[in-house]
Amino acid sequence: MRIVTLSMEDELELMELIDEEETDNGTEQKSGKEKKIEAINDLPGVGPTTAKKLSENGYDSLMSVAAASVAQLTSIASLGEKTAQKMIETARLALNLSFTSAEKILDQRHKLLRITTGSQALDELFRGGVETNSLTEFYGEFRTGKTQLAHQMCVTIQLLREEGGLKEAGKKSEPVKAIYIDTEGTFRPERIIAMAQRYPSLDPQEVLKNILVGRCYNTDHQIALIDKVGKDSQSENIGLIIIDSLTSHFRAEYIGRGTLAERQQKLNQHIHAILRIAEVSNLAVVATNQVHAKPDQFFGDPTAPVGGHVVAHAAQTRVMLRKSKGNRRIARIADSPLLPESEAVFTITEEGIFDP
Template sequence: MEISTLPISASQRGKLLSAGYTSLSSLSSLSPSGLAQDLKISETEALEILKVASQRNGLNKFENGSRAIVNGAQTAWDMLHEEESSIRITTSCSDLDEILGGGISPKEVTEIGGVPGIGKTQLAIQLAVNVQIPADYGGLGGKAIYIDTEGSFMVERALQIAEACAQDMLEYNSLLRKNFKPCQGNKEPKEFLDNIFYFRVCTYTEQIAVINYLEKFIFEHKDVKVVIIDSITFHFRQDFEDMALRTRLLGGMALKLMKLAKKFNLAVVLLNQVTTKFMDGSFQLTLALGDSWAHASTNRIILYWNGNERYAYIDKSPSLRSASASYSVTGKGIRNSASNCKRVKLM
């Protein structure tokens, strides 16, 4: 292990190197005062450096332990088990759930894109409501964070969808437990709205700030199970000249969101707009923010019009087949397409 891998400031690193400390082991037997004298720095600063270095050393020792070969790693077998036991967030459209393997999966970042009016926000609101379906009904019983960058979140619509969801739950209850006492955890539509934390973001700086702050927020509200950003694109498409900066900021944001999804076992859903791209001599629709962003999300779903019907297409996923399914936006929210005789079409 070398000094250059330590998370300390550049000047401290420079001082260490010029004083001849190149490896971690050379620091291990030093006292803070000795190091302070050598580097001509204050004793507290020297203590900080030694602390960082010993932490690193400790990590190394742990790595050699018998349990895990690499610290923080997980075996594929454990992951499979975890994946099978994890509950996905239903979309309320069984055809869509089928191609998604049961719904939007937690621990992953899912990007949903499509033309204006295709139903991105509708799907997002539906997910914010569905994440709250109690465990008794096969749901997650969690809460939702809705980060609105476009101002397109409609509370009235959320209430309608929540009402429909509560209604469905009642029906399900009466079907399944006719002779039993009514199930606990029946929810009022307004309760659903109370569990949606709504952030209205007006600049890209605020967007970054919210994402940075989420870790602390979710730590305080542990039952948040979905984070929705509607849309990730808006502030980065308008009045944004420095493309290099844009790519960097978006990349950083994607990493933080992925980390968040893993750490708190929650689903991250990002909505994206579309743009036209010149390819093979003609213009074609594609999701916005460019090719480097396309790598950022784990799953990518494109919503599109096929004639007069709405379809969802899995464009990218490490575990799902690319397939498309029709859905419709109804008064109750996202539902199966009415004129759906062909069921799911696998490509």
Template sequence: MEVGRLPISASKKGKLLSAGYTTFDAIARTSASDIARDIEVSESEALEILKYVLQTSRLDRSNRSSSALDVCDKGAQTAWAMLNEEKFSPRITTSCADLDNILGGGISCREVTEIGGVPGIGKTQIGIQLAVNVQIPVEYGGLGGKAIYIDTEGSFMVERVLEIAKACTEDLSEYSHLIHKDAQDCVVKIHPNSILENIFYFRVCSYTEQIALVNYLDKFITEHKDVKIIILDSVTIHFRQDFDDMALRTRLLSEMALKLMKLSKKFSLAVVMLNQVTTKHIEGSFQLTLALGDSWSHMCTNRIILFWNSNERLAYIDKSPSLKSASAPYSVTSRGIRNSTSSSKRVKMM
């Protein structure tokens, strides 16, 4: 439930989000005096907010009860149906055959995938590649969808997107010539400029903006139903700064991850969250690990760690309910993500 629905000023909504009141449930569990203190308003104003929340929550609970009865009427989903749903879930190619291989064909829709690694390893490059590849037409094995790109670090470079988009259309044209004899059939009906038009870009500069945007995505995707991937680059930066209350940070991250998971299921789309690394003291030594702590590691369906092995980039499936632990090499080229030039045939099962 969105704080954005409250009939109060934008500044007060921002203060509520900053204080950790991201849902009506969070507000309903708090006293008017606590709300007044946290967002610096009078107790009477806080009481009005609390009254509105409680009244609206009662109506929503009534509606949810009706929805719950509808779910019961439909009956349970069988494990066999779930298996087939997972098996035939659409996937988005990474443009690296070895990486697609260990991912079961690419990044899966209806799931949240976390991709993390050290600076310069190619996280943003993979994000951009997926935003382009999701638009590959259905007749070429793609989804023909659109992408949402959420940039928290300012690392999104539109010139680089155009470069990868041009390479994608060239690859499709070459593939078309191989499978079609008729010259007219070889025409690829996708242009680099149209690829850029189909990437919805959001720049967020604080964790409150990040939370507010995630809350808004349900409405946005309802209006743009052809969106098939959400890329968050990165989930980390605004949650690593100015957080003395780690319990609050964990709660905010958990709520955000849950909302993204619900979006992936509701709209049958892929969610890809890019993450940074940090150091952790393990068995007497400091080791690199993905940021945001152990609790965050359980909030995604799949977790992929990118790392260097000498001069070669490798991707390792660290966690997945359906994929085996495995690693595969990949390269970042001028044309985007591709097979590793040194050992593209080597895929190691762990």
């Protein structure tokens, strides 16, 4: 008996041939009719084996495949580059991902949901609340209210949509879940209970059940948690991802100018993965961010958010928080493609975020 040893490339080609044969066999049974692409199983080169691997890694819809890169698919599903490229192109054609009129984009934006912050003044700053399908960044010094806002939004997304949350009306409506990635060890369930008691329609214990907390200890762990959220968002009713804070581990692990390029590249890939989840699953992402001082600046505000241009270009809306008198805080729109630079004042109380 002769034993043949296959190289890694040969194994990949063999797997692709098997998957393609399985797919083609299914196509032939449709009496020569053109195959309609409606699911990932309909894509060329995707048989049961590949479809299972894709689904296990969060690529279980045409949109998720269309938004993926060739490198992502080849590393996840053990595909060749040509097969992965063909899959992506076919998914994009099926979804008609080409140029879209501005009128249609406006209609799509009207369907976006907005989450209340608990403060009417702050909601008006966002023109109705923090919107889904985007990344909103809150940055500022310590004790400016970043973590308090993160806690508050974990509560308010569980309100009905007419109340400023994301839950649909009806007895059988599925509860909306929030993901809280805690990189600094500042999540406190006691604050969630205190904030939830403010709303008569919410049960504090049920609110706690619908908040999934991941304590994060390094950058690799943080990236792994986001990857898991990407998989879970296809099957779970997740409405909000909180990352508190986005850059703390990157700042601690990559020290000095010699590691800056590596840090920024890793951070950039991480943020793009977050944005992909937000767009594919139409959920809101809120990230808090630390600041650092610029000792060479003698005029104006010497603090700047960590992450440089990578974070600045990625976040659709950037909000700077600063302290005021007592428990008052000031939020200012620092950057947004839609919102003008303006400010709002809010207060932090035992029951959460309020107007002054």
